[in-house]
Amino acid sequence: MPKTRYPIRRRKRYCFFCKNKINYIDYKEIDLLKRFISDRGKIRPRRITGLCVQHQSDLAKAIKRAREVALISYTSR
Ligand SMILES: [Zn+2]
Numbered sequence: 001m002p003k004t005r006y007p008i009r010r011r012k013r014y015c016f017f018c019k020n021k022i023n024y025i026d027y028k029e030i031d032l033l034k035r036f037i038s039d040r041g042k043i044r045p046r047r048i049t050g051l052c053v054q055h056q057s058d059l060a061k062a063i064k065r066a067r068e069v070a071l072i073s074y075t076s077r
Helices: 030-034 053-068
Strands: none
Touching: 030 053
8 A cells, every 4th residue: 555645744743944943934935935835826724734823924924025026926827
């Protein structure tokens, strides 16, 4: 039986950014931000991302900033 891969685990002790000791989420880190954006260009909810309140908020800001400077699109069509 092939192993099922879960890109984002539901049960996590720490959020991704806390775990990696990232205090500031850079909006230029597109590859990183994209991990938390759905196919439709929406920010994934916290229950999916597993982020803490602080980092989810920081992430949302970073993503909005990235959109403003057109690094990522609002919706991918
Ligand atoms: Zn965190």
